Amino acid sequence: MRFILTEFLRPFMPAPEYRTYMCLICGFIYDEAAGLPDEGLAPGTRWEDVPPNWTCPECGARKEDFEIMAI
Numbered sequence: 166m167r168f169i170l171t172e173f174l175r176p177f178m179p180a181p182e183y184r185t186y187m188c189l190i191c192g193f194i195y196d197e198a199a200g201l202p203d204e205g206l207a208p209g210t211r212w213e214d215v216p217p218n219w220t221c222p223e224c225g226a227r228k229e230d231f232e233i234m235a236i
């Protein structure tokens with residue numbers, strides 16, 4: 166059901182819709198559009214494509230410690 170709805174709405178959704186995630190420990194921001202070239206993450210790298218063992222470059226927190234930011 167959800168899949169069908171997403172497919173139906175796709176033409177109406179702005180693309181690409183990049184998101185930002187914030188580290189709850191130190192406030193570091195990961196922006197999908199910008200990526201983290203210094204960390205080997207190319208601009209446009211989706212959060213789900215960030216390696217699961219990736220850690221916050223500022224404080225070493227894990228992906229679970231990041232929360233999506235509402236724009």
Ligand SMILES: [Zn+2]
Pocket residue numbers: 188189190191192193221222223224225226
């Ligand atoms: Zn952090």
